[in-house]
Every structure is written in structure tokens, then in C-alpha cells.
Amino acid sequence: MGKDLIFELGSEELPAGFIRPALASLEASVRKRLDEGRLGYASIRTLGTPRRLTVIVEDLEEREPDRTVEVRGPNIKAAYDSDGNPSKALLGFANAQGVSPDELKAVKTGKGEYIYAVKEVKGRETMEVLPDILRSAISSIAFPKAMRWGDHDITYARPLHWILAVYGGSTVCFDYGHLSSGSVTRGHRFVKAHDVLEIQGIVDYLEKLRDHYVIVDHAERAGLIREGIEREAGEVGGRVLSDEELLEEVADLVEYPVVIRGSFDEEFLGLPQEVVINAMREHQRYFSVVDREMRLLPYFVTVANTPVKDTSVVREGNERVLRARLNDARFYYEKDVETPLVEEVEKLKGVVFQVKLGTSYEKVERFTRLALFTGAELGWCEDLKEGEKVEDFLDDSRNPARLDRSKIPEKDYRKDLIGRAAMLCKADLVTGMVGEFPVLQGIMGREYARRSGECDEVSTAIYEHYLPASAGAEPPSGDVGAIIGIADRLDTIVGCFGVGLVPTGAADPYALRRAALGIIHIILAKGYTLSLDRLVDRAIELLSAKLERDPAEVKRDVLEFIRERLRNQLLSQGLAFDTVDAVLSTPWYDVADTVRRIEALENFKAHPACASLVTAFKRVSNILKGRTIAGAPDEDLFEDEHEKALYRTSREIAPVIREYWRAGDYKKVFETLASIKDAIDAFFDKVMVMVEDERLRDNRLRLLETIRRLYCQIADLSKLAV
Numbered sequence: 199m200g201k202d203l204i205f206e207l208g209s210e211e212l213p214a215g216f217i218r219p220a221l222a223s224l225e226a227s228v229r230k231r232l233d234e235g236r237l238g239y240a241s242i243r244t245l246g247t248p249r250r251l252t253v254i255v256e257d258l259e260e261r262e263p264d265r266t267v268e269v270r271g272p273n274i275k276a277a278y279d280s281d282g283n284p285s286k287a288l289l290g291f292a293n294a295q296g297v298s299p300d301e302l303k304a305v306k307t308g309k310g311e312y313i314y315a316v317k318e319v320k321g322r323e324t325m326e327v328l329p330d331i332l333r334s335a336i337s338s339i340a341f342p343k344a345m346r347w348g349d350h351d352i353t354y355a356r357p358l359h360w361i362l363a364v365y366g367g368s369t370v371c372f373d374y375g376h377l378s379s380g381s382v383t384r385g386h387r388f389v390k391a392h393d394v395l396e397i398q399g400i401v402d403y404l405e406k407l408r409d410h411y412v413i414v415d416h417a418e419r420a421g422l423i424r425e426g427i428e429r430e431a432g433e434v435g436g437r438v439l440s441d442e443e444l445l446e447e448v449a450d451l452v453e454y455p456v457v458i459r460g461s462f463d464e465e466f467l468g469l470p471q472e473v474v475i476n477a478m479r480e481h482q483r484y485f486s487v488v489d490r491e492m493r494l495l496p497y498f499v500t501v502a503n504t505p506v507k508d509t510s511v512v513r514e515g516n517e518r519v520l521r522a523r524l525n526d527a528r529f530y531y532e533k534d535v536e537t538p539l540v541e542e543v544e545k546l547k548g549v550v551f552q553v554k555l556g557t558s559y560e561k562v563e564r565f566t567r568l569a570l571f572t573g574a575e576l577g578w579c580e581d582l583k584e585g586e587k588v589e590d591f592l593d594d595s596r597n598p599a600r601l602d603r604s605k606i607p608e609k610d611y612r613k614d615l616i617g618r619a620a621m622l623c624k625a626d627l628v629t630g631m632v633g634e635f636p637v638l639q640g641i642m643g644r645e646y647a648r649r650s651g652e653c654d655e656v657s658t659a660i661y662e663h664y665l666p667a668s669a670g671a672e673p674p675s676g677d678v679g680a681i682i683g684i685a686d687r688l689d690t691i692v693g694c695f696g697v698g699l700v701p702t703g704a705a706d707p708y709a710l711r712r713a714a715l716g717i718i719h720i721i722l723a724k725g726y727t728l729s730l731d732r733l734v735d736r737a738i739e740l741l742s743a744k745l746e747r748d749p750a751e752v753k754r755d756v757l758e759f760i761r762e763r764l765r766n767q768l769l770s771q772g773l774a775f776d777t778v779d780a781v782l783s784t785p786w787y788d789v790a791d792t793v794r795r796i797e798a799l800e801n802f803k804a805h806p807a808c809a810s811l812v813t814a815f816k817r818v819s820n821i822l823k824g825r826t827i828a829g830a831p832d833e834d835l836f837e838d839e840h841e842k843a844l845y846r847t848s849r850e851i852a853p854v855i856r857e858y859w860r861a862g863d864y865k866k867v868f869e870t871l872a873s874i875k876d877a878i879d880a881f882f883d884k885v886m887v888m889v890e891d892e893r894l895r896d897n898r899l900r901l902l903e904t905i906r907r908l909y910c911q912i913a914d915l916s917k918l919a920v
Contacts, residue, residue, distance in 0.1 A: 200239065200257035201324075201366030202400050205332055206383055210356035211248040214450035218416070220339050220355070221246050221253075227335040228253050235262050235327055245414040247453040249387065252414060253335075254400055258365070262321030269295055271313040274304055288313060325365060329372035329379075332363055336374055350376050360384065367398045385410025386453055388504050411454040411505060420449040426457030427499040431487045434459070436495045439475065439486040448483055452503040460484075460517045464496045466524045469531055472641045473631070477523045480637055484520065530630035538650040539643070540592050542625040549628060552708075554697040555744055558624055561689060563588050564740045566620035569685035570613060571736045575728055578677060579612035591617035599653040612678075619659035620682045622647060626660075640664040666719050669712075673723040680720050684733075687713035691759070692737040696745040696752045701759075714763040721789045730787040731757060761786060768793070773800060780917040784910060791862065798864035799913050807872040809920040814878040815909065818902050819916035821887060827903035835897040840877075840884040847877045848904050855908055864912065871909055878905065 205228070212220070221244040229242055232255070240257035271277070271291035279285055284292075284299045292299045295315040305314045344353040352358070352375030363370035363379040372379050382394050383403070389411040397403045404414065413419045423445060431438045449455070466474055471494045478484035484498040500516050546559035555561065566588040574581035582588070590596055591614065598614045626632050626643035644661035648654075655678055662679025663686060666672060674680040694700070694708050701710050721728060734756050738749050745752060761782060768778045777800045786792040802808055836842045851870050858866040887898045909915050 200259045203255040203258050203328070203365045203370075204252070204362060204397060204400060204403050205254075205335075205370075206250050206252040206360075206362035206403075207336065207354075207358060208250050208360040208362070208384060209354060209358045211387075212251075212355050214248070214447050216341055216355050217246045217248070217251070217450045220251055220341060223339045224251055224253055224335055227338040228255065228331065231331040231334060232258070235331075236265070236321075237262055237324060237327075246416060246450075247412060247414055247419075248451060249453060250383070250412075250414065251339075254403075256400070258324060260325075260366075261323050262327065264321050265319050267317045267319050269315045269317070270305075271295075271302065271315060274311040274313060277304075277313045291315070325368070325370065328363070328365060328370045332361075332370060332379070333372055333374055336361075348376075352376070362397060364397050364399075383407065386412050386504070389454070413454055416449055419452065419455055420445055423449055423455045423457065423501055426455065426501075427485050430457055430459035430499045431485075431497070434487065434495065434497050436487040436489050436497065438499060439488050439492075441479065441485065444479060444483065444485065448501050451483065452501055454503065454505060456502040456505055456509075457499060458502055458509050458513050458516070459497060459499050460513045460520070461497050462517060462520055462524060466528065467494060467496060469524070469528055470642075470645050472638060472645075473527050473531060473635070474524065476635050476638055477527050478520060480635065481523055482516070482520060484516070526634060527631065530634055534629045534631050534642070534646060535649055539622055539625050539646040539652070540650065542628050542646075543592060543621060545628040546624060552693070552697075552699075554699075554746070555693045555741075558627065561693075562621060562624050564737075565682070565685040565689040566591070566617060567740055568689055568733070568737055569616050569620045569682045572685055572728065572733060573612065573616050573677075573681050575732060576681070576726060578609070578681070579616055580607075580609045581613075588617060588621060591621050597652070598656060599651055615653075615655050615659070615678050616681060618652070619656045619663070619678050620685070622652070622656065623660045623663050623682060623686075666716055669715065673720050677724070680724050680726075684717050684720055684728075687717050688733055688737050689741070692734060692752065692756055693741050693744065695756050695759070696738070696741055696747055696749075698746060700755070710759070711763060714760045715767065717760065718764050718767060718789055722793060725790050727788060727790060730760060730789065732787075757787070764789060764792070768796060773797075774803075776917055776919040777803065780913045780915060783914040783917060784912060794862060795864050795913055798868060799918075801865065802868040803918070805869070805872060807875050808868075808918075810879070811872050811875045812915050812918045812920045814875055814882070815906075816916045817882055818878070818906050819914070822899065822902055822906060825899065827899050829900055831897050831900040831904060835893060837894065838885050840880045841898065841901060844874075844877045844881045844905070845901055847874050848901075848908065852908060859912065867912060871915075874905070874908070 225242055225244050232239060238259045239255050242253065242255050245252040245254065272285075272287040277285055277288040288299060288302070291313065292302060292315065295317065297315050297317065302313050302315055304311055341355040344355055345357075346353055347357045358375075358377060360383065361374060361377055361379040362381065362383045363372070364381050369381040370379060382396055385391065385393050385395060385407060393410060395406045395410065397406065407414050413422065427438045474494060475486045478486055478498050482500065484500050487495045487497040487499065489495055498516075498520065502512055506512055543559070543562070546562060547557055549558040550556075551558045551561045567582060570579065570581050573579035594600060596614050596618060598611065598618055601611060601614065603611055623640075623643060626639055626646060629642060629646065631642050632639050640661045640663070644657045647657040647660050655676060658676055659674075659678035659682060662674035662676060663682040665674045665679065665683065674683055690708060691710050691713050694710055699708060720726075731753070734753050738745070738752055742749070764786070765778055765782055769775060773796060777796055781792055781796045781799060831845060833842075833845065836845065851874060854870050855867055858864070858870065885898065887895065887902070889895050889898075
């Protein structure tokens with residue numbers, strides 16, 4: 199029968215963002231060490247609050263199982279001398295393993311014959327091995343930031359005050375730095391703070407903490423908060439604005455949640471709704487209250503960490519703090535709207551984007567040009583004409599809100615939309631509101647653009663070029679924001695790679711991975727037909743004065759970086775690795791087309807002819823591997839009917855494949871390829887390719903190269919696993 203283990207680390211309050219990753223790390227370490235010792239258990243779960251990280255292992259076996267261990271020793275040749283007597287190497291190995299030479303045995307392996315010692319190892323008592331397991335688990339926790347305190351030689355996210363380790367009602371005794379484990383924990387820091395809680399078991403642990411105002415289960419705290427905030431909002435005829443991320447964070451900020459509703463002056467509802475919500479959320483962790491039409495109501499809901507006798511005191515304190523925040527927001531907003539957004543662009547010349555890549559204004563100029571090039575590649579708008587300047591889009595004469603669309607071509611109008619929106623989309627970065635509330639970038643740009651008289655397409659694009667804001671989030675709804683978003687991100691990626699700011703496994707300070715995923719997401723969501731290699735070429739050209747690396751190397755590395763992000767994303771969606779690699783081994787720069795090919799190939803794998811066709815193509819690829827084959831085969835040199843038949847079949851299906859390829863019907867492409875399978879099989883069965891006659895050999899290789907060209911631009915079918 200097993201016993202329960204309770205392991206708790208008590209400390210000063212941990213940052214909310216540290217808790218769940220630390221619990222995952224702690225659980226993984228304990229689980230790994232228990233599994234290594236073959237200690238069985240019923241379940242492992244974690245609990246946590248700002249002051250404690252807890253692992254509970256239920257029904258943990260009381261001892262390790264006995265096991266047989268085989269240890270390899272010296273090679274048989276080194277184990278005995280020429281007379282067959284044990285060598286020093288053999289005797290030393292036997293002595294190290296605690297066995298006599300007679301107990302050793304010789305075993306033949308793939309690398310030769312070796313001496314082995316076979317030992318029966320008795321399993322240790324669980325109470326004996328737990329100290330090492332728990333001590334190791336503490337040191338393995340990877341905090342984003344750790345600290346030392348006093349003159350102690352251990353590190354932790356915050357000063358560590360106690361260690362609770364109880365197995366089957368008994369204390370697991372061990373030291374960690376200056377601390378010794380024990381069987382006691384502590385309740386809420388501000389309620390019954392001096393009480394020492396002696397713990398015997400799981401139920402005892404949970405009940406005593408609850409009696410001392412600690413809800414140790416995150417899910418239970420989150421549930422209590424959800425119930426409380428919905429109740430408080432309902433009492434004023436509203437509902438809480440959905441914000442699961444905030445709910446999860448607040449649940450990790452408290453040990454005993456107490457929900458309190460407050461209010462603010464209705465005059466602040468005259469501010470943009472996002473400003474008020476952000477002031478409450480980002481600075482105070484308040485939940486907003488809205489009506490059925492999603493209009494903001496003059497109330498908020500907050501969560502305190504301590505039960506209080508008079509909630510009005512807490513409410514008034516929170517209202518006072520929020521009032522100051524909203525007054526600040528109103529001050530910045532009213533000052534910002536005095537200046538048209540277009541006049542803020544000039545200030546970007548004084549903002550450094552990156553020391554080696556120049557100012558934000560230089561960046562805006564670059565990606566405006568790149569956005570127009572992208573739009574032209576899509577056939578959506580006109581590109582810049584020679585001598586035309588991007589600054590011209592800031593003139594009133596290029597403001598789409600003032601243009602008569604009936605008098606200008608549609609592509610020229612779209613050009614003005616992209617140019618105007620791109621030149622304005624970073625202007626809000628120098629406003630007071632975004633300086634105070636950085637999370638509002640784009641949101642305030644849209645608001646100020648509207649107030650400055652910009653048209654809806656430009657105003658919306660200023661906000662949407664930041665989308666998608668995260669993985670799985672909504673992409674831009676319009677083409678203007680989508681095209682600018684691609685250009686902005688690609689300029690950042692190419693610029694950083696160009697000056698050596700390449701992401702590593704541990705650091706990506708310019709969020710280049712997220713930028714690459716954003717580009718992929720936008721292209722796929724919009725179904726854009728774009729050649730990324732051409733966009734990268736243009737970005738490199740625009741950055742030529744800034745680059746510190748060879749442009750060819752920059753292009754290679756940038757495209758490989760984006761390709762790897764695309765590959766990872768497709769694999770995460772459940773697509774088979776061999777299908778993905780088969781297509782990504784061919785030209786893939788048109789991302790939308792690449793995904794269509796992958797999906798078609800994945801479906802084709804169910805075709806009855808697929809496996810044998812792939813086998814045939816593998817033979818083609820293997821023969822041609824490492825060879826450069828040029829020219830078409832000479833029909834006059836064909837000697838065998840099977841090579842003639844293969845050539846005729848390839849000539850017949852080649853134009854059919856090209857037609858389906860142009861139409862993007864890859865299902866038909868692969869089905870047409872399947873029709874050549876029998877001809878390839880017959881060729882390899884009846885025709886010797888590598889004959890001594892050089893002319894015949896080269897001609898047959900050119901024939902196989904003709905076959906390979908049928909599929910090598912669509913998918914390298916030889917990479918499929920069959």
C-alpha cells in the first residue's frame with residue numbers, strides 16, 4: 199500500500215506570472231525522479247498561491263522495486279592475458295562492482311565481446327530516497343529571475359521561508375541551504391499569521407489552510423472570483439467584460455479572494471472605451487462592467503487578498519486610485535487631440551527604433567515603400583513611380599478622405615490608402631497617451647486618425663496592422679492593414695538579420711519569431727499569392743545602407759527562418775512531417791500555394807498507387823543524387839521499348855500536369871503523376887541505367903531527370919515515408 203506525499207515551498211509573495219511555470223517545473227522534476235526510481239504512484243497534482251508552491255503525490259509506493267543491473271566492463275581481449283589469467287583491468291572492474299571475477303560473464307554485442315557484471319540491487323525505502331528527490335526538485339525550478347538574500351548560498355524567486363515535506367504522516371527530513379524541512383505550514387500572511395499548522399495528510403492540509411484563509415487550489419480560487427465578479431456586475435444591471443487572462447492572473451495574486459465592486463464618475467465615459475478599460479486592467483487589475491450592448495458602465499470589480507470588516511474602506515481606496523489614473527488619461531487624451539495625427543509623424547525622427555537600423559521615421563519610410571511593393575505584387579495597387587516620395591502621402595492632396603474616387607483609377611486610390619496609412623501607423627507612438635499606456639498603440643492611432651478626419655480604411659488599417667496580436671488571434675479584416683502588417687514585420691526581420699541581431703534559443707528581444715508567424719498567418723488568412731523571396735529582395739534593397747552582412751547570406755537566413763516557422767506551424771496542426779518536408783524541400787515562397795500542395799499531398803497518400811509511386815520516385819532520386827543533368831534525352835539513342843514507353847508517357851502527361859499546376863489543382867497533379875508508375879517500374883525492371891556505354895548511360899540519366907522534373911517543383915515525393 200502506498201502513502202501520500204505533501205511537499206510545499208513557502209516564500210515571500212511570488213509574481214503571478216512565475217507561479218504556474220514554476221509548478222510545472224516542480225511537478226516535472228518530481229515525476230521524473232520518481233519514475234527513474236520506479237516508484238509507483240496513483241497521481242501527482244500541484245497547488246499554488248503567491249506564497250506557496252505545492253506538489254501532492256497520492257498513494258506513493260513505500261519502497262523501490264528490486265532490480266537486476268548489468269554493467270559492461272572491458273573487452274574480452276583486454277580481460278585476460280595470453281595464458282587465460284584475469285588481467286588487471288578485469289580484476290579492477292570486478293572489485294569496483296563488488297563481485298568476484300568468477301561471477302562475471304562474457305557477452306557478445308554488436309561491437310564485440312565484452313565482460314559484464316550482473317548485480318541484484320535491492321530497492322531502497324521511499325523515505326530514504328525522498329530527501330534527494332525533493333532537494334533536487336527545488337534546485338531545478340527555473341524562475342525567470344532568481345535572487346539571493348542575506349548571506350545564504352541558495353537562490354529562489356523570492357526569499358524562501360519554510361519547507362513542508364510529509365510522507366505518510368511523517369516528516370521527510372532534509373536541509374536546503376539554511377532551511378530544514380518540517381511538518382508545518384503557515385496560514386494567510388495577514389490573518390492568523392502567527393499560527394503554526396501541523397500537517398498530517400492531504401485532507402488535513404487543505405482544511406487547515408482553508409480555516410486560516412488560504413485557498414491553495416488555483417482553479418478553486420478562479421471559480422470563486424468568477425462567481426463573485428459576475429454577481430457584483432449583475433447587481434448593477436451589467437456583466438463583466440470577458441477577460442480570461444486577467445482572471446487567471448488575479449487568481450495568482452491572492453490567497454483568499456474577496457470581491458468588491460466600485461464605481462467611477464460617468465464623465466470618464468466620454469473617453470474612448472479602450473482607454474478606460476486599459477486604465478482599470480493594466481494598472482489596477484480591475485474587471486470592467488458592460489451592458490448588453492457592450493457599452494461600458496461606470497463600475498469596476500476588484501479582488502482583494504484579505505477579508506475585511508468594512509469593505510467601504512477598500513472600495514473608496516480603489517476608487518480614489520482609479521480616479522487619479524483616469525484623470526491622467528483624460529489629460530493626455532485632451533492634449534493629444536489638439537494636434538492632428540499627421541503632424542505627429544515628424545516627431546518619429548527623434549525616436550530611435552534600433553541603433554543600427556535608425557529612427558522610427560526611417561523604418562516607416564522603408565516599410566511604406568515595401569508595403570506599396572507588396573500591394574503591387576498582389577495586383578492590388580500601384581507601386582511608387584520613379585522619383586515619387588513617400589512623404590507625399592502626408593500632403594492633403596494625397597489624403598484619401600479628400601479624393602474623388604470617381605476621378606482616379608481604383609489602383610491609384612488604393613495606393614494612396616496604403617501610403618497614407620503606412621506613414622501614419624506609428625505616429626501614435628509619440629503621443630502622451632501611448633507613452634503612458636503603451637498597450638494602446640494602434641488603438642489610439644485609430645482614434646486620433648478618426649478625429650483628424652482620416653477615412654475609415656486608413657483609420658482601421660492603423661490599428662489592424664498590429665494584428666494578429668498573438669497566436670490564433672484574428673488577422674486584419676482589411677487589405678490595407680494586412681499589407682502594411684506584412685511589410686512592417688518583414689522590415690524588422692530583415693533589418694535585424696542584416697545587422698546580426700539573430701534570435702537564439704534563449705533570446706528573441708525583437709520578437710522576430712512572432713513577426714514571422716504573423717506574416718504567415720496574414721498570408722494564409724487572406725489567401726494572398728505572394729513570393730516571399732521577392733519581398734525579401736526588396737526589403738534588403740531598402741535596407742542596403744544599414745546592412746552589416748552579405749545580402750545573399752541575409753536572404754538565405756531570413757527565408758530559412760520563415761520556412762522553419764512555417765514548418766513548425768504546419769506540424770503543430772497535425773500534418774505529417776514527411777508530407778510537410780516533401781513540399782518544403784521544393785520552392786515554397788508562395789505560402790498559400792505551399793499549404794495547398796501539402797494538403798493535397800496528404801490526401802494523396804491514401805491513393806492506392808501512392809506507396810509504389812513513391813518507391814519508384816525514390817529510385818529515380820537515388821540514381822540522380824549528386825548529379826547535375828542537363829539537356830533532353832535523345833530519342834534515337836533509345837534501345838529498349840520500356841525506355842521508349844517511359845519517354846512517351848512523360849511527354850504525354852507533362853502538359854497535363856502543367857495545366858493542373860497552373861490551375862492550382864494539385865489533387866489532379868498527383869493523380870496524373872500516379873499514371874506513370876507502371877512505366878517507371880517496367881523501366882527499372884527491364885533497363886540497366888548505369889551501362890558502360892557512356893552515351894547510353896547519359897541518355898538514360900537525362901530521361902530520369904525528365905521524370906524527376908515532373909514533380910520536383912511541386913513536392914519531393916522521394917521524401918515521403920512508405
